[in-house]
Amino acid sequence: MSIAVIGAGYVGLTTAVAFASTGHQVVGIDIDQQRVDLLNSGVSPIVEEGVSTYLRAGLSTGHLTFDSDISAVADAEFIFLCLPTPTTPSGHPDLSFVESACLAIRDVASPGAVAITKSTVPVGTHRTVSRWLDRPDLAVVSNPEFLREGTALADFLDPDRVVVGAIDRRAAERVADLYRGFTDSIVMVGPTEAELIKYAANAFLATRLSFVNEIARISAAFRADPTAVLAGLGADHRVGPHFLQPGPGWGGSCFPKDTIALQRLAIDAAIDVPVISGAIESNDRQIDHTIATILSIVPSCGVARIAVWGLTFKAGTDDTRCSPAMSITARLASAGHSITTFDPATEITPPGTTSAPDMFEATRGAHLLVVLTEWDEFAKADLNKVASLMSGSRIYDARMVLDRSGVETAGLEYFSLARQPALAFSP
Numbered sequence: 001m002s003i004a005v006i007g008a009g010y011v012g013l014t015t016a017v018a019f020a021s022t023g024h025q026v027v028g029i030d031i032d033q034q035r036v037d038l039l040n041s042g043v044s045p046i047v048e049e050g051v052s053t054y055l056r057a058g059l060s061t062g063h064l065t066f067d068s069d070i071s072a073v074a075d076a077e078f079i080f081l082c083l084p085t086p087t088t089p090s091g092h093p094d095l096s097f098v099e100s101a102c103l104a105i106r107d108v109a110s111p112g113a114v115a116i117t118k119s120t121v122p123v124g125t126h127r128t129v130s131r132w133l134d135r136p137d138l139a140v141v142s143n144p145e146f147l148r149e150g151t152a153l154a155d156f157l158d159p160d161r162v163v164v165g166a167i168d169r170r171a172a173e174r175v176a177d178l179y180r181g182f183t184d185s186i187v188m189v190g191p192t193e194a195e196l197i198k199y200a201a202n203a204f205l206a207t208r209l210s211f212v213n214e215i216a217r218i219s220a221a222f223r224a225d226p227t228a229v230l231a232g233l234g235a236d237h238r239v240g241p242h243f244l245q246p247g248p249g250w251g252g253s254c255f256p257k258d259t260i261a262l263q264r265l266a267i268d269a270a271i272d273v274p275v276i277s278g279a280i281e282s283n284d285r286q287i288d289h290t291i292a293t294i295l296s297i298v299p300s301c302g303v304a305r306i307a308v309w310g311l312t313f314k315a316g317t318d319d320t321r322c323s324p325a326m327s328i329t330a331r332l333a334s335a336g337h338s339i340t341t342f343d344p345a346t347e348i349t350p351p352g353t354t355s356a357p358d359m360f361e362a363t364r365g366a367h368l369l370v371v372l373t374e375w376d377e378f379a380k381a382d383l384n385k386v387a388s389l390m391s392g393s394r395i396y397d398a399r400m401v402l403d404r405s406g407v408e409t410a411g412l413e414y415f416s417l418a419r420q421p422a423l424a425f426s427p
């Protein structure tokens with residue numbers, strides 16, 4: 001099949017390289033000429049496991065090309081819209097990138113092509129897309145993505161399910177056929193249902209994590225091990241063991257944006273949603289709690305030197321958008337402390353902080369080390385070396401990835417969600 005993918009971010013690029021790997025003819029389109037040149041030279045602009053290899057394979061077989069000119073969609077039977085939908089101050093997603101793409105497609109798409117929305121869009125957007133396209137010969141299908149950054153390609157090649165929503169059943173079948181090589185689990189629904197499934201999935205997972213973080217805080221207050229409590233909870237098959245890891249708060253380019261969009265959608269429809277609103281508020285509290293705990297263990301030495309390991313919103317990605325690690329670090333800096341950061345995937349660091357070339361260099365002279373992202377190399381770090389470089393002895397492990405006994409053997413003091421410095425409540 002001939003496929004065009006508009007937007008070469010982590011969703012669009014993953015979609016393009018994955019379809020090209022199965023023999024389809026794919027053109028990836030992006031307005032950023034520099035990004036297009038980079039991609040055509042075989043270099044991925046994003047850190048995403050496996051994407052570089054698939055990109056180079058697609059270019060060398062000739063199944064994959066990139067272009068900045070929208071008229072490259074002219075030959076496509078399928079046009080995937082993988083464009084950003086950032087949050088506006090009102091909480092409504094900004095659909096201007098999707099709108100511009102639709103207006104451009106309108107003039108060049110070949111008759112009978114299918115336009116497929118992969119971007120996360122408000123309920124009812126399929127109707128707006130049809131209106132923008134204004135081409136009755138083009139079908140519109142909603143096919144939300146469920147790719148996790150860091151494992152996006154693996155998720156695409158082996159999905160739990162693929163959701164296809166359309167009024168035009170024949171167009172929906174054609175889109176479903178594109179995925180048959182990857183999975184038989186294809187959920188065929190109407191377009192409104194497809195749009196809602198995406199929001200429901202992200203809001204559900206975000207709510208689950210807010211709950212998990214609250215249970216972790218309650219466990220710590222009662223001197224119970226949250227990991228043991230949550231493992232016991234997850235052993236119930238109705239709950240399941242996934243998405244139970246407490247942390248400094250959930251973030252990224254999707255959960256915050258999508259929970260706010262769903263909350264906005266509900267408010268606009270005059271529906272009261274205290275659970276979704278509570279999940280958002282609880283996450284803000286989790287970030288506040290992490291900062292308060294860190295500040296409570298900063299040695300009282302005037303300006304403290306704090307080393308921060310990890311700035312991305314989770315391990316396996318270079319994405320720092322809506323990363324709790326970024327906001328926590330920025331707030332520690334604005335509390336007047338001197339911060340040196342290290343992240344294996346990004347050199348971006350909040351204003352007023354300094355980035356170190358490696359994780360050990362970041363700890364040189366530090367009074368306190370804070371671990372904010374669960375990178376494997378932090379879990380495996382030589383803690384004796386860390387102890388010899390630091391001038392203080394305290395570590396706050398917001399992801400609970402370090403081995404507590406290893407930390408203590410190295411002569412350092414270990415604090416985490418499970419091991420708080422001072423418990424407000426003594427049971």
Ligand code: UGA
Pocket residue numbers: 120145146147148149150202205209242243244245246247248249250251252253254255258313314315
């Ligand atoms: C999320 C969804 O998982 C994908 O299904 C969805 O397609 C994607 O959003 C999207 O809408 O595009 P992603 O944002 O890449 O994927 O990240 P997740 O792995 O879901 O993690 C989100 C946040 O939850 C991160 O801050 C992560 O650190 C945190 N998290 C995750 C935890 O704190 N604990 C966990 O057990 C799992």
